[in-house]
Amino acid sequence: MRNSIDKRILSNIEISDQMKQDILEGCKEGARAGDIKFRYSTALMAVILVAAFSLTTVSVSAAVITFKQRLQGMSESEVAAYTTEVDKDTFVSLDEGFSRGLSKSEIERSLVLERKYYDDGIFPEKEMAHYKTNDERADDEVAYVEEDNMVYLPADDMSDDQLLQYIDHDAKKRYVNIQNLEAEGVEPGRGVALESTKVEEGSGESKAVDVAKKLIEKSYGVDIDDSYVVLVSYFGEEDDEEIPVYNLFIYQPGLGYGDEYNVRVKADDFSVMYSGCHNYKGEVKPLN
């Protein structure tokens, strides 16, 4: 026996026949919704992004400068292609965007290669192919196909350069997505962000970050340097938290197969409520 709420309370909230018809006609025409939140003017956005990148002054680690220089070198058409890809994502499930998952060998190699990409500026020899239709791609290449919004991987394990293409594609798409989100006033969150939360020196967030870094070094022997993204958020009473906390996610940017640290610090006395290190399967790594 379970409790429930009678659906009758919503009985007067009904979609009109006209709205149903409008939606059907809109879908047949491929029309996007009227609100600008759901509309990316592809060509305009490409120009805005390229202009924004060229004006950005960088004051972070050398590796990020190298990555950003690569992005600043993207042509308008390449930015437009990634904007279209971001635009077509429904974010339902990551698996639905790829022809297959990575093998164990590919995952292990990707962890090494993405550090070379993000930290050492090692890039693929060529870009991942972008095609309009499936007919254009070859079976043994790594390619994005627009007609079904899918990244196709070869049946056999990717080579190191193909993996770097895959990592490069993920990074560029993520970066274009971030610029779109920031242009709309939305902060990129966990798993998307490529840069740490900007915190003011001496702020509660800053102290929470220090606590988390020291804890991770002591518990896991890992030095959280500039290659890590540190995201910190405050949750108080307005978020239904009984005890105000700072919640931190700490990870190295990449495909998401690396370890992620989660630390919760109480806002009143900066004691640690929770800390854990999870691998991509969600398994908890033991402390040192």
Add this chain to the structure above:
Amino acid sequence: MANVSSDLEAVINKYSDMLYKICFVILKDEHDVKDVLQETFLAYHTKNPIIQSEEHKKAWLIKVSQNKCREFLRFHKRHSTVPLDNIDETTLITNGLSGEESDLLSLVWNLNYKLKSVVILYYIEGYSIDETARILSISSHAAKKRLERARKKLKQEYEEGLVYEK
């Protein structure tokens, strides 16, 4: 092409009312709900997801529409706190409901998004904790905690009890 079009029409006819109800309680504005539903059904039409059953289809549509609602709320913060009494459609929405039912709707309506979404999916649509968590892309633990908070919050306001046994 005719088959795709008739399938889309059938899906809109079957699920748009349910999605409209859920999204309207969250977004509180019919124009915004229309935008979200347009995007949701367009995603269904263009993505052509592999659907294993009607229940899977329903859950897929709810999940996409919830993602769209969440994006919308982050972008348009104005919707987060408009009480039921302050919208134009109040009389229409509560028409025919008993006083108790109106009060209950008002309580659910005034919850924040995080609590409202779990209440709608668990108590109104009848999904399990795990299913609710999957649709909202949160952990089962988080879904349980949010339901606990929702129950506590609603019981504080509604002395006679939020829910009843079926």
